[in-house]
Every structure is written in structure tokens, then in C-alpha cells.
Amino acid sequence: TFFEATCTAPVNIAVVKYWGKRDTTLILPTNSSLSVTLSQDQLHSKTTIRASADFEAQGGDRLWLNGIEESIQSNKRLVACLRETRAQRKAMEQADPALPKIHSWAVHICSENNFPTAAGLASSASGYACLVYTLAKLYQLPLNASDLSMVARQGSGSACRSLFGGFVAWEMGTRDDGLDSRAVQIAPETHWPDLQALICVVSDAKKGTSSTEGMQHTVKTSPLLQHRIKEVVPQRMKDMIAAIHAKDFPRFAELTMQDSNQFHAVCLDTYPPIFYMNDISRAIIRIITEYNRTGIKAAYTYDAGPNAVIYAPKENMPEIYALLNHYFPGAVFDDQLGLRNDPRAVA
Numbered sequence: 001t002f003f004e005a006t007c008t009a010p011v012n013i014a015v016v017k018y019w020g021k022r023d024t025t026l027i028l029p030t031n032s033s034l035s036v037t038l039s040q041d042q043l044h045s046k047t048t049i050r051a052s053a054d055f056e057a058q059g060g061d062r063l064w065l066n067g068i069e070e071s072i073q074s075n076k077r078l079v080a081c082l083r084e085t086r087a088q089r090k091a092m093e094q095a096d097p098a099l100p101k102i103h104s105w106a107v108h109i110c111s112e113n114n115f116p117t118a119a120g121l122a123s124s125a126s127g128y129a130c131l132v133y134t135l136a137k138l139y140q141l142p143l144n145a146s147d148l149s150m151v152a153r154q155g156s157g158s159a160c161r162s163l164f165g166g167f168v169a170w171e172m173g174t175r176d177d178g179l180d181s182r183a184v185q186i187a188p189e190t191h192w193p194d195l196q197a198l199i200c201v202v203s204d205a206k207k208g209t210s211s212t213e214g215m216q217h218t219v220k221t222s223p224l225l226q227h228r229i230k231e232v233v234p235q236r237m238k239d240m241i242a243a244i245h246a247k248d249f250p251r252f253a254e255l256t257m258q259d260s261n262q263f264h265a266v267c268l269d270t271y272p273p274i275f276y277m278n279d280i281s282r283a284i285i286r287i288i289t290e291y292n293r294t295g296i297k298a299a300y301t302y303d304a305g306p307n308a309v310i311y312a313p314k315e316n317m318p319e320i321y322a323l324l325n326h327y328f329p330g331a332v333f334d335d336q337l338g339l340r341n342d343p344r345a346v347a
């Protein structure tokens with residue numbers, strides 16, 4: 001006998017960036033952040049987990065990522081997510097003796113992304129959100145998305161925001177145990193259907209400095225990060241939430257571009273410096289800036305890699321797509337339309 005669940009989870013792209021941890025084990029951030037969840041139609045992670053009493057004899061817990069087996073025990077973050085969800089299941093089984101005692105069964109986990117891993121396309125976010133969501137389905141945990149976000153957070157910080165669709169804040173919290181560091185939905189995906197995202201794949205090569213490693217160098221060496229944490233992000237979170245509620249695109253765009261710029265400035269202020277953008281990334285910034293000269297019609301943002309994400313009202317998208325293709329023929333531009341959605345179970 002076995003129990004099995006399969007789910008998919010979306011990618012999210014931050015408009016107020018998370019960069020820096022105050023606790024690297026629980027993954028507690030040094031500032032709150034805010035993101036937009038993208039459609040699952042083109043980018044998602046998909047995970048199948050099976051629990052069986054027979055797996056103990058077959059090497060215990062095992063993991064396959066994009067078809068290749070990886071060691072589970074060396075992956076502390078995955079082990080933490082598994083431990084947390086198993087503990088919750090065990091508590092349920094103790095409260096209800098009729099429930100099958102599957103918390104002690106070994107699991108086989110198969111996870112895949114339909115896009116390049118570690119290219120700065122938020123694969124850890126959708127990957128860990130999907131892992132935790134699938135575990136919760138497998139174990140039938142009665143937890144809401146905010147509860148699950150606290151488990152996903154321990155897989156990868158940005159993953160906590162992929163438990164919701166639409167516009168999502170990760171409230172940094174102040175507690176040492178992390179019980180107030182969780183994701184909350186600011187507005188659902190139906191709130192602003194006119195807002196769309198375009199992803200420009202400048203390079204799908206694996207990034208040089210991982211986010212995990214890079215952000216702690218920044219925490220240790222960048223005085224600018226301290227200014228960002230204390231003086232900039234608290235007000236920017238409020239302004240961003242107000243812009244989203246008001247569907248004020250020029251304000252949303254201005255804040256998004258300013259926050260991307262400051263994140264990359266903080267990387268440059270790290271010693272030795274970290275560079276995530278390349279010449280093409282910077283050229284795209286100049287093109288969008290010029291395009292916005294007579295009024296803000298598009299916003300760019302970059303994570304820990306050279307790929308651009310452009311947010312714009314739907315009506316401007318064909319023009320922006322044509323503009324970027326004109327300057328970079330042959331480069332791959334993935335048209336990412338529509339903003340959705342919560343993770344879902346696959347029937």
C-alpha cells in the first residue's frame with residue numbers, strides 16, 4: 001500500500017526584494033518583501049510524493065530533481081520541511097487513532113521545473129512551495145496557506161510567497177522562533193487583471209553566486225544594506241501596498257524599478273562585489289527608461305541573475321515585446337501572460 005499526492009506551484013517575482021537573513025537556519029529575513037505570483041501555465045514546479053511502508057527496505061527517503069537522484073540527507077532545508085510536516089501528521093495520528101500511521105513511512109519525492117534551474121528564475125521559490133504543499137496534501141494537514149508558508153520559508157525564503165496567488169507580502173516578523181515570519185495575501189490575482197508580466201531570458205546559465213551565499217556576504221559587509229533595512233523598506237512596503245490597492249501603475253512601476261536598482265546597488269556595495277546583471281540586462285534598463293520618458297508604461301525588475309522581468313499594463317505588452325525583440329533579435333523572450341495562482345493539486 002502507498003499514499004501519493006501530486007501538486008504544482010507557481011513562481012513569484014519580488015517587487016520589494018528579500019535580501020539578507022537574521023537567522024540562517026529558520027530563514028528569517030532582515031526585511032519584509034512583496035511579490036507578484038506569475039501564471040502557472042508557462043512556469044511552474046511539479047512534485048509527486050509517495051509514502052509507502054515498503055520504502056524503508058529501498059533506502060528510506062529518496063529524492064529526484066528533474067529526473068536525477070540527489071542525496072536527501074545533505075539537503076538540510078528539505079529535511080527541515082519533511083521533519084515539520086511529519087511532526088504535524090504525527091500529532092494528527094495521535095489525536096485520531098483511526099488515521100493510518102503514515103508519518104513514519106519513508107517517502108519518494110520527484111520534483112521537476114519546466115524551466116531552467118538556478119538561472120535567477122525563482123526555481124527555489126516554486127520548488128519548495130510545491131514540496132511543502134504536496135507534503136501537506138499527502139499528510140492531509142489542516143493548515144492554511146499562511147501556516148504552510150512558515151514551513152516553505154525554511155526551504156527557501158522566497159518560497160513562502162509562492163503559497164498564494166496574486167500580490168503577496170512576506171512579513172519579516174520580530175520573534176526569534178519565526179512564528180510571525182509568514183506570507184499574507186495583499187490582493188488576489190483577480191484584483192488587477194490588467195497587470196501582466198513579460199520574462200526576458202537573457203541567459204539560462206546557472207548563476208555565479210547563489211542567493212543564499214550572496215545575501216550573507218551582503219549582511220556582513222554592506223553598510224548600504226543597513227540603510228535599506230532601516231530607512232527604505234518599511235516605508236516602501238506601505239507605498240507598494242497602497243499602489244497595488246489603488247491599481248496605480250506608474251507608482252507601482254516606479255517603486256518596483258527603484259527597489260530592483262537598490263537591491264543591485266546593495267550587491268555592488270558587498271565586498272567583494274556581486275554582479276548579477278550583465279550588459280544586456282543594463283541595455284534593457286536603458287530601453288525601458290527611454291520608453292517611459294513621456295509617462296511610465298513599463299517596469300523592469302531583476303533578481304539574482306541577468307534575466308529581466310517586465311511588468312506592464314496588458315495594452316502596452318505587444319509594443320514592449322516588439323521593442324525588445326527589435327534590439328535583441330535572437331534572444332529568447334518568453335511572453336508570460338496573466339497572473340495566477342495558488343498552488344494546486346493535480347487530479
Ligand code: DP6
Nearest residue numbers: 014017018156157158211212303304
Ligand atoms: C533576489 O529565496 O533564493 O530573488 O532563502 O537563501 O533560499 P534563500 O534565498 P532565495 O532569495 C531570493 C532573493 C531574490 C529576492 C526575492 O525573491 O525577494
